[in-house]
Amino acid sequence: MKLLQQTNRYYLIISGILFLLTGILLYIFMSIISKNEINEKLNETKNRVIEHLRDKQEIPNLYPVIEVIKVPSIGIPLSRDTIIYDPVDHEYEKYKEEIVYKTINGTQYKLTLRRSLKENRVLMFSTTFSMIFILFLLFIAFFFTNRYISKKIWTSFYHNLNTIKHFSLTLNPSPLHLLPSKIQEFNELNEAIENLSRKVVSDYRILKEFTENASHETQTPLTVIISRLEILLQSGDLTNGQVKNIYPAYRAAKRLSILNKNLLLLSRIEHERFKKEPVYLDKILITQLNLLDVFIQSKKLTVHFQPPEKHVIFKGNQYQTEILISNLLKNATHHNITGGKISIFLTEKDLIIENTGKPLSIEPDKLFERFRKADSSSQSSGLGLAIVKQICRNLHWIISYTYTDGIHVLKIVF
């Protein structure tokens, strides 16, 4: 759940509870206040009536509000709510009734004073309701302002989050630039993340440069080793034992040089910005197949390839595509069985290369990793398919591998 949703939810729950509580309290207060008010009013009327009786010696009567009768003896005072018929309104109404006994100038009176509860209740309800309504409006206003403010505050956060999500060392190894915010905490977070990304990028660059420099620096000494060994092999007076020592060293140096070249190629494909140009995939396939002819013939492979009637053209890089196709075809040739088959299917949407061969000795999902080799003693660098994968990534193609019934299938979806 998003933070905004969560805070809104809490806000709504808490304000709902508060709203209810305020309503109840308001109602209770209002009833207490109105009760007091009525009592006071009744008391006031009572005093007025007593004064009237004392001064004017005349019995006032104003049913149902004031009722005064002479009584022989004093009774117990009483205060209660009652329902009586109102002759003015012609209906039964709730009244607050106060009965007191009073001796004035030697005469005992029973004073019954009443006050209608109806208007009070109406007033009380209307006040309560309007208060609650105002409160409700306030809550709503708060809710929306809160949401608006939060949204505004979090906009930069979500933008930055998106930027961080798309941070990729392989696609664009540059430090992150995040949107500044008015919130200090966010700015601190941004700063920390930007620093972190700068560090990561610089470490990555250093590592890459190291790989590249190391590979470059090794080239010349390797050339010296290989050529010196070649010269050594020229001398006619070598004994068999000497040859047995020199040749493996020569082969190992060769292997190292191949590894070196592939590492350099991989790092170039990862970093260099290659220019885009129209590439004819079908033409590249034919050229690369011709280049591999020697291997295909010596392994007695049958190749099925029906070039499509229309050229398959896309925007890419000629050099990278050549390497991609060449590596895939070499793979299909190299890991094939003698007398096996290679089938190539090219359409506008995808390219499928199938070849016969023994099952993989490594897990299929590790096939595209660096230095994965079916046979560790093999002279191959184990970088061929890692290069393929990287080129596919550059071109935004999807490559997948399956193996069924002795046939390896590599599929590229454009």
Next chain:
Amino acid sequence: MKILIIEDEIALQDTIASYLAMGGHICEKASSFFQAEDKIISFDYDIIILDLILPDGNGLDLLKIIKEKQSQTGVLILSARNSLDDKLKGLNLGSDDYITKPFHLSELNARINAIIRRKKFNGNDRIMFHGISLNLAGKEVRINNHLLNLTKKEYDLLLFFITNKNRVVTKESIAEHLSGDFIYAADDFDFIYTHIKNLRKKIHDAGGTDYIKTVYGIGYKFSDT
């Protein structure tokens, strides 16, 4: 032929010089930009082997000087950088070929001889070896005036052998020469055996002598001894 080797790594300079000397070339060496510039201005060379990365300058600048002073000189660029940009720049500036380190001496030798043939004989050269005659322009091989029907690969192989005659050529260098690149190591050299078998057979059928000697475990040697 007179060859200038511009390479800052002395060990490599010596090796190249001694291998090329076996083919009868006269080699001079320069190990810095300054030295090289001096030699280019003072003397004429048929071929200059140029390393692009020198301690005191860029080989591409040297290439410009070479083209100004000696436009007829063939230039072969050596580079540790397998960069297409460098390659294109070099070729645009007038270099004749480009080879990436590490390389085989036999391959270097083949490339240099190819440049020499292009430059000096406009490709109309004929190479003779004990009755085997290679017409480089027509890519034809005759043995005692009998035309051999060779495939392109077999022709390339024979030319490679003759260029590196009397020297041991490893299986690796042959594989590399024939397949064009070695980004992907060829573990099996079966395809070489096939081509060599076919070549031997064709030479033999035409009544020629088989000069391809197998050097056990290493490769081959094309020699008359």
